[in-house]
Amino acid sequence: MAFAREMHQFGAPIHAIDGDITDLWFHDLHAAWTKQPVAIAGLTAHGPLFCLERLAWDHGMRVVFREEHSVQVDSEPLYSWIIAPKQEQL
Amino acid sequence: MKPPPGVTSKDFADALKQLEGAVGKSWVFSSDEDVALYRDAYSPFWGEPEERVASAAVAPDGVEQVQKVVKIANTYKIPIYPISTGKNLGYGGSAPNLSGSLVLDLKRMNRILDVNPRNHSALVEPGVSYFDLYRHIQEKGYKLWIDVPDPGWGSPIGNSLDHGGGYLQPMYRNHFDSHCGMEVVLPNGEVLRTGMGALPDAQTWQQYKFGFGPWIDGMFSQSNLGVVTKMGFWLMPEPDAYLTGTVTVPKYGDLIPLVDILTFLENSGVSNAMPGLGSPLLGGFMMPPPAPEVTALLQKTGGDISSPDLQKYAQDKGLPYWSCTVKFYGPVKGIQAHWEYAKEKFSAIPGAKFQDGEFYKLPLTPEQFKQVHKPEFGIPSLETFSIGARSAINPNPSAGHIWFSPIIPRTGEAVLEANKVFSKAAKNFGLPVLSFSLPSTYWMRAFIFIFGFPITHDVATNKKNRESFKKLIQIAAEHGWGEYRTAPAFQDAVMDTYSFNNHALRRFHETIKDAVDPNGIISAGRYGIWPKHLRGTKA
Numbered sequence: 001m002a003f004a005r006e007m008h009q010f011g012a013p014i015h016a017i018d019g020d021i022t023d024l025w026f027h028d029l030h031a032a033w034t035k036q037p038v039a040i041a042g043l044t045a046h047g048p049l050f051c052l053e054r055l056a057w058d059h060g061m062r063v064v065f066r067e068e069h070s071v072q073v074d075s076e077p078l079y080s081w082i083i084a085p086k087q088e089q090l
Numbered sequence: 091m092k093p094p095p096g097v098t099s100k101d102f103a104d105a106l107k108q109l110e111g112a113v114g115k116s117w118v119f120s121s122d123e124d125v126a127l128y129r130d131a132y133s134p135f136w137g138e139p140e141e142r143v144a145s146a147a148v149a150p151d152g153v154e155q156v157q158k159v160v161k162i163a164n165t166y167k168i169p170i171y172p173i174s175t176g177k178n179l180g181y182g183g184s185a186p187n188l189s190g191s192l193v194l195d196l197k198r199m200n201r202i203l204d205v206n207p208r209n210h211s212a213l214v215e216p217g218v219s220y221f222d223l224y225r226h227i228q229e230k231g232y233k234l235w236i237d238v239p240d241p242g243w244g245s246p247i248g249n250s251l252d253h254g255g256g257y258l259q260p261m262y263r264n265h266f267d268s269h270c271g272m273e274v275v276l277p278n279g280e281v282l283r284t285g286m287g288a289l290p291d292a293q294t295w296q297q298y299k300f301g302f303g304p305w306i307d308g309m310f311s312q313s314n315l316g317v318v319t320k321m322g323f324w325l326m327p328e329p330d331a332y333l334t335g336t337v338t339v340p341k342y343g344d345l346i347p348l349v350d351i352l353t354f355l356e357n358s359g360v361s362n363a364m365p366g367l368g369s370p371l372l373g374g375f376m377m378p379p380p381a382p383e384v385t386a387l388l389q390k391t392g393g394d395i396s397s398p399d400l401q402k403y404a405q406d407k408g409l410p411y412w413s414c415t416v417k418f419y420g421p422v423k424g425i426q427a428h429w430e431y432a433k434e435k436f437s438a439i440p441g442a443k444f445q446d447g448e449f450y451k452l453p454l455t456p457e458q459f460k461q462v463h464k465p466e467f468g469i470p471s472l473e474t475f476s477i478g479a480r481s482a483i484n485p486n487p488s489a490g491h492i493w494f495s496p497i498i499p500r501t502g503e504a505v506l507e508a509n510k511v512f513s514k515a516a517k518n519f520g521l522p523v524l525s526f527s528l529p530s531t532y533w534m535r536a537f538i539f540i541f542g543f544p545i546t547h548d549v550a551t552n553k554k555n556r557e558s559f560k561k562l563i564q565i566a567a568e569h570g571w572g573e574y575r576t577a578p579a580f581q582d583a584v585m586d587t588y589s590f591n592n593h594a595l596r597r598f599h600e601t602i603k604d605a606v607d608p609n610g611i612i613s614a615g616r617y618g619i620w621p622k623h624l625r626g627t628k629a
Contacts, residue, residue, distance in 0.1 A: 019476030022464075030221060047475045050131075054177065055243065057127050058197050 003043045003080070012041075021048045025055060033059040039084035043069075045076045056083045091120050094145050094168050094190035096623075105166040106146060112158035113150045117198070120146040128176065128193045130185035132490030132545045134556050134579050142185045142578055144171065147193035153319045157279045159194060160317065163611045164277070170194045171613050172317045174216035174248030177241075180493045180542070180577070181252060187578040187615035188624070194317065203320065204296070207232040210325045211270060211296035216247040216318060220470040233328040235468025237262040242470025247321045251311045253575055255532035257364045257465040259419060260356065262326045263532060266311050271295040273320035274310055277607035282316070296322035312575070313599075314613035315606050326468065329419035332363070334447030335429045337436040338370060338410035342396050344439050345412050346502030351435050352414055353500055356534055360428045363417030363466065367505075367528040371400075371409045374526055381409075393513055395526050396506075415447060417466070422451070491542040492579075494562055496571040498529065500537050505529060508539060508571065515565050519558035538574060563587060578615070585618025600625065 004014045015024050029052075032038050037060050042049070053063050065082040072078065093102035110118045119125060128144045135141040150156050163170045171191040176184025184193060200217035205227060212223060220242040227234050237256035239249050250265035262268045271285040285301040286292040299305065310316050339348050348367075355361040372395060373380040380388075383403060391397040404411055416432050418425035429446075436442045450458055454467060464471040498504045509526055521543075529537035543555050560583050563573060567587035576584050588595050599619045603610070610621020620626075 020471075020473040021475075022470075022472045025472065026221060026225070026470075030225070051243075051472050051475050054131075058175070062123075 007041065017044065017048055019045065019047060021051050025051075029055070033061070037061050037085040039082065041080070041082045043078055043080045045073065045078060049079055049081055052083060060086050062086050091122070091125075092145055092190060094192065095188070097166060097168055097190075101166050102145070102168070105162055105168055108162045108165075109148050109159060112162065113148055113155050117149040117151070118146065119148070119195075128173075128184045128195075130179075130183035130577075132179045132183060132492060132577075133185060134492055134543075134545055134552050134559070134577065136489070136545065136547055136552065138549055138552075142187060142189045144184075144186055144193045145190045147195050149195040149198050151198040153199075153273070153275065153281060156194070156196075156199075156275045156317055156319055157281065160275055160277060160611070161279045163192065164279070164609050167609050168192050168611065169614045170611055171616075172196060172216075174245040174251075175219055175243070176248075177244045178248065178252055178254070180491055181575055182577045182579075185578065187581065187613065191614065196317075196319075199319065202226050205230065205232060205234070205325075206296065207234060209297060210234055210327050211322055212236075212246075212325055213271075213296055213320060213322045214246055215320060216245055218247070219243060219245050220249075224468075224470050227325075235262075235326040235328055236323075236470075237265060237268065237326065238465050238468065238470045239265070240465045241472050241474045242465065243472060246323055247318055250321065250323070251313075251318060253312060257463075258326050258468060259362045260534040262324065263364060264534075265323075266308075268324045269307070269321050270297065270299050270324055271320075271322040272307055272310060272318050274316035274318050276316045277609070277612050281319075284310075296324075309602065312617045314616040314619055315602065316612065326419075328452055328468075329421075331422045331425055331452055332417070332419055332448065332450045332467070333425040333429055334363075334415055334417045334449075335432065336413055336415045336445045336447055337433070338413045338443050338445075339436075339439045340404065340410055340441040342401055342411050344441075345505060347439050348412055348414055348436070349500065349502040349505065351438065352416065355416060355432055355435060360431055361416040361418060362428075363419050365417060365531050366415040367531065368413040368415070369411060369526055369528065370413055371404050371411050372526040374528060381407075393517075395509070410443070489547050490545040492545060492559065492577045493575075494541040494543055494559060495538055495574055495576070496566040497533075497536050497538050497574050498571045500535060505537065507569070511565060511569055512539070512541070512562070515558075515562055519561065520554075521558060581616065581618045 008014050015028065017024055056062065061083050063081055064084045067080050069078045069080065093099050106118055106120055125144050125146060128147055133141050148159055150159055169188050169191040171186035172194040173184045174196050186193065196216040198217055199215040200222060201215045202212065202218055202223060204213040214223060220236060220238045223236050223246060235258060237258040239254045239256050250269050254265050256263040256265060271287045273287065274282045276282055284307050285295060285299050287295040288301050310318055352365055368377050371380065371384060387397065387400045387403060391399065418428050433444050454462065498508050505528065527539060529539050532538060543559055546552060559580060563580060563583050572587055573584045585596055596618060603619055604622050607621065610623055614621050614624055
């Protein structure tokens with residue numbers, strides 16, 4: 001939550017998920033990425049990142065930053081990551 | 091960048107230049123970084139020399155560009171591998187059968203060409219995803235449901251061509267059965283339309299499948315005879331309501347009449363949604379685990395679920411051996427009457443008990459929407475990916491899986507026999523053994539078992555699992571059970587088992603392949619069908 005709060009302070013729209021990215025994908029990202037590639041950042045488990053990465057590929061985006069953390073939620077490590085248009089490699 | 095097999099580096103470079111001219115430079119992908127995206131994330135050969143990988147990819151945005159790509163491929167004899175969205179993980183993803191193939195990525199062909207709300211059909215291109223079609227229907231306010239697989243991020247065309255299934259009424263949940271008409275770019279670049287689509291200005295392309303003369307649509311599914319560029323689908327009108335009810339039966343042998351009655355109800359159209367079989371005693375997938383006493387009894391008897399001790403335990407505890415949840419779509423009065431009728435029929439089994447389940451008037455309220463298994467309401471979902479995540483009950487999730495999915499007869503006897511056979515095999519191969527598995531009910535007339543084989547990033551483990559997988563294919567075939575679909579790594583092995591009359595079926599496929607695609611450019615090896623110049627070298 002601290003991560004999300006900090007991002008929100010920078011003016012970024014934030015979304016909470018509970019493992020399932022369907023709502024985020026259908027109501028936000030799908031429409032946004034269909035118009036144009038838009039960078040997103042997140043702190044999630046592997047599963048949501050796996051899905052978002054593959055969906056992003058279809059819109060010319062890549063995971064340009066990924067880091068596994070020692071912090072775990074429900075026995076699962078968290079990853080911080082950034083998905084951005086292909087040319088914006090970090 | 092490694093050129094396709096049999097193609098020189100110069101020819102490949104020339105071909106890529108021509109492809110850039112055909113589709114635009116930004117839609118030809120040849121860098122290692124771009125091509126890596128087409129790897130199969132669940133490849134059983136992950137990181138090994140035998141992993142099937144593409145040489146490059148090209149993404150046309152229309153039929154004319156597909157024709158140009160096919161013609162260039164013919165000129166240079168470049169193997170191409172069409173994908174729609176390439177997300178059939180567990181059955182191969184977007185990686186080709188033949189390493190070095192050029193992936194023909196149809197994701198840009200994502201137009202929804204027609205949705206008919208009066209006769210409930212759609213005509214779409216291959217890059218249209220289930221999410222795209224669902225959104226379109228929602229935005230138009232049509233009272234139509236699409237039958238989606240789970241997960242629902244793939245495409246109607248790709249899933250149906252691979253014989254995928256969903257969750258609605260039987261006439262829709264067999265996705266290839268529910269298609270009506272297709273457009274195909276043939277290996278020579280010519281465009282073909284099937285069914286009524288062969289009639290210029292036809293007004294019934296999505297209404298009548300067969301047109302006139304031999305019906306050839308099946309030749310383009312699980313196949314490599316063309317590039318499907320349009321396909322029609324029948325959609326399900328939104329029903330008034332949805333109802334479920336569960337019957338439980340007490341004894342081991344009750345599975346046999348339970349399945350027979352279920353089959354009668356489905357084949358009669360009384361139960362018209364996808365039913366679910368379970369075992370309150372034995373637990374299993376998506377059910378609570380068995381009681382520790384049950385586990386101990388199973389260990390004592392070597393997994394014999396018919397042991398007198400286990401039967402006595404079930405009787406003493408009042409734990410049913412089996413359950414069946416039947417489901418209904420339709421008008422409220424109709425589905426309530428159908429559930430009452432189903433109860434009458436199941437009452438023929440002594441000791442049968444009934445429990446009312448879910449009941450929703452449709453459309454779902456926002457609260458209901460959050461709670462339901464969305465594919466059963468025609469809603470695409472990615473929730474299944476969160477189920478497989480690491481958790482207290484799944485502490486070591488694998489990197490992926492491949493599906494072993496044999497078709498077996500729709501009888502209780504076959505379910506019991508298949509469990510004995512597969513449990514014994516699993517023990518012999520050192521695979522995890524479930525206490526008992528029940529089949530899925532995607533298809534009306536047959537059962538299908540779907541077992542997930544773990545894929546890891548450990549070469550030795552994957553090698554062992556591949557060998558076990560191939561042995562299971564053979565063991566299943568020896569009992570008359572065949573795979574309905576499999577990942578490219580095993581398609582030759584499965585096709586080998588369909589061997590009636592000295593492989594007459596495969597020889598027929600090969601005869602057609604040679605006639606239609608003499609250069610063997612399209613999806614070489616897909617479903618065990620190889621072009622002449624590669625035949626016998628890959629299987």
